[in-house]
Amino acid sequence: MGTDRGTELRTLRPEEFDRWWDHLVRAFGGGPASPEERELDKSLTEFDRSFAVWDAGAVVGTSGAFSFRMTVPGGAVVPTAGVTMVSVAATHRRRGMLTSMMRRLLDDARAQGEPLAALFASEPAIYGRFGYGTATLQLNAEIDTGRVTLALPEGTDEVRVRYAPPADVLNECEAVYAALVPRRPGMLARQPGWERAGLLDPESDRDGASALQCVVAERDGEVTGYARFRTKLGWGPGGHDGTVTLEDLAGLDPATEAALWRFLFGIDLMTTLSVRGRPVDEAWQHQVSDIRRCRLRLRDAAHLRLVDVGAALSARTYVAPVDVVLDVEDPFCPWNAGRWRLTGDAKGASCERTADAPDLSLSVRELGAAYLGGVSLLSLAAAGRVREVRPGASAEASVAFGSPVAPWLPHGF
Known part of the structure; x- marks a missing residue:
């Protein structure tokens, strides 16, 4: 398929992945990307739904889609095109390449019977003209755990929390996630292979923090929740000043969620809990003693388009x-x-x-x-x-x- 000024848009071939991915990394700032991340992305790429724009043998544009299923209000799980890997080389702006790729992706989604398309936007202003609206927000917080306490619901003390190597309890954690998918609109039924994304842990991405850690919550011997996180020890004039960074947390009931949050608040030598990308209505916001010291922020998350x-x-x-x-x-x-x-x-x-x-x-x-x-x-x-x-x-x-x-x-x- 041709685009403007002699470029060619076509389906990506597996042997072209490294050139395609290298262009994508450069388009998103050129920062270091770990071999682990490259390998995972290649294993998850759906080559028949991934596209490259070529100009004289060079990749100058990328795009693709994943075949997802998203929960919608009422609990149905609906086929959804997960639009991803979208980039245009800085040398090829304003030539219609992005429009051509968006056209191809939506035509393909329609042909595959996907009523919805979703994406995360690096620049939110781009995608409104292609029919995407901001459908979900995410909550970020920097919680001063040295000063903020939690008022916990009944039953929290009945939940046991224990450390476990993240890979060893992956199946149990995925079962918890799967049970939660029908409960909240916007959640994705995890496709095979995607469970590995939660374990991605290259040392180059840790910024001095620990390797990925995990705890599971149990009641009567059954896993009812989990939290994945990192810790980074720091010291200041007043003593210890460490940070816990929450990567993922899920619980099947309020007591389990509360037990996991209590654990995160109480890790020794840590005074800040850094939270990213959480639901805007999580219960912990109503359990904290001082919401101002949680420094809440909202930002756009999923952008959604009705294909049909x-x-x-x-x-x-x-x-x-x-x-x-x-x-x-x-x-x-x-x-x-x-x-x-x-x-x-x-x-x-x-x-x-x-x-x-x-x-x-x-x-x-x-x-x-x-x-x-x-x-x-x-x-x-x-x-x-x-x-x-x-x-x-x-x-x-x-x-x-x-x-x-x-x-x-x-x-x-």
């Missing part, structure tokens, strides 16, 4: 009965454009073409933002991004599209 509006809106359920006609704009994927009648409730939904008068007018980008229940259509209407045609339709649809738990995509790709 009818199939995507039919795949999820709605917390309140909904009957709304949506007038959808989608210039990049015109098969989505037009009017759709969405009817549904907590038991199921359907979304079909209609000629009826619209209640709301919006672009596919706004649908992507609101789809998982973390962004309110009413808020988008207040921002001028959703136009209310029938009075009251924004509020009605906002309630229906909501989710009782915040959507969260727990790991990058």
